[in-house]
Amino acid sequence: MVDVGKSAPDFCLKNEEGKEVHLKDFKGKWLILYFYPKDNTPGCTKEAEEFTEKLSEFKKLNAEIAGISPDSVESHKKFKEKRNLKVILLSDPEHKVIESYGAWKLKKRFGKEYYGVVRTTYLIDPEGKVAHVWKNVRVKGHVDKVLEKLKELSEK
Numbered sequence: 460m461v462d463v464g465k466s467a468p469d470f471c472l473k474n475e476e477g478k479e480v481h482l483k484d485f486k487g488k489w490l491i492l493y494f495y496p497k498d499n500t501p502g503c504t505k506e507a508e509e510f511t512e513k514l515s516e517f518k519k520l521n522a523e524i525a526g527i528s529p530d531s532v533e534s535h536k537k538f539k540e541k542r543n544l545k546v547i548l549l550s551d552p553e554h555k556v557i558e559s560y561g562a563w564k565l566k567k568r569f570g571k572e573y574y575g576v577v578r579t580t581y582l583i584d585p586e587g588k589v590a591h592v593w594k595n596v597r598v599k600g601h602v603d604k605v606l607e608k609l610k611e612l613s614e615k
Contacts, residue, residue, distance in 0.1 A: 461560055463592060467492070467583045468559040472527065472549040475535035480525070480549055482587060489522035489613065490583040491605055493596075494562035496576040498530045498538035498548075502598045506578075507538070509602040511545045516606060520613050521585070527551050528576060582608060 461468060467490075471481045482490075493510070495503045510517075510524050517524055525547040530538070535548035549556075554576075557563045562579040565572055578596040581589055582605065591608050593601065 461581070461589050461592070463589050465589055467581065467587055467589050468556070470549075470556040470559070472551055472556060473532050474550075475532060475539050475548045477532050480547065482583075485523055485583070486587060487521075487585050489517075489520065489585060489590075489609060491517065491522060491524045491580065491609070492560070492583060493524070493526050493578075493580040494557055494560060494576050495526055495528050495578055497528060498534045499541070502578070503528070504538075504542060506596075506598045506601065507544050507546060507548075508542060509598075511543070513602055513606055514545050517609065520609050522609055522613075523547065525549055527556060529554050529557065580605060582612070584612070 469482050471479055474480050495506060497503055507526060527549045529552050532550045535550055551557050554563050557576055562577050563574060564577045566575045580593040580596055582591040584590040590612050
């Protein structure tokens with residue numbers, strides 16, 4: 460897990476168009492970096508749609524939003540088109556970045572244990588430092604909490 464006040468781990472991942480996106484591309488802006496399990500699943504779709512709905516509010520506060528999952532570039536492209544999403548989606552099929560941010564954990568479902576993405580959101584400041592972390596995120600109301608925290612921190 461990456462702690463508040465520490466530098467966010469660097470990354471270089473491909474977006475839904477196959478273009479490389481780096482952490483340094485967001486220098487000078489706030490970055491909401493959210494990790495989610497899978498494209499086109501109910502919770503992940505709701506989270507991406509809610510971030511998209513509020514995107515203009517985030518942009519007014521000099522913030523960008525990027526979601527990361529193990530899904531492929533092609534899967535992200537279809538997901539964005541199908542749901543008319545405006546957030547950046549990054550593909551991490553080897554889950555290296557997901558692991559470096561502490562979002563790859565042992566999970567239990569129907570009595571079986573497996574590793575997967577635990578829904579986690581990071582708020583990274585314009586200097587590339589972690590300003591806030593939400594662990595084990597519940598989708599309902601989450602986007603509003605992130606927006607509130609961004610407003611609070613960007614006023615300081």
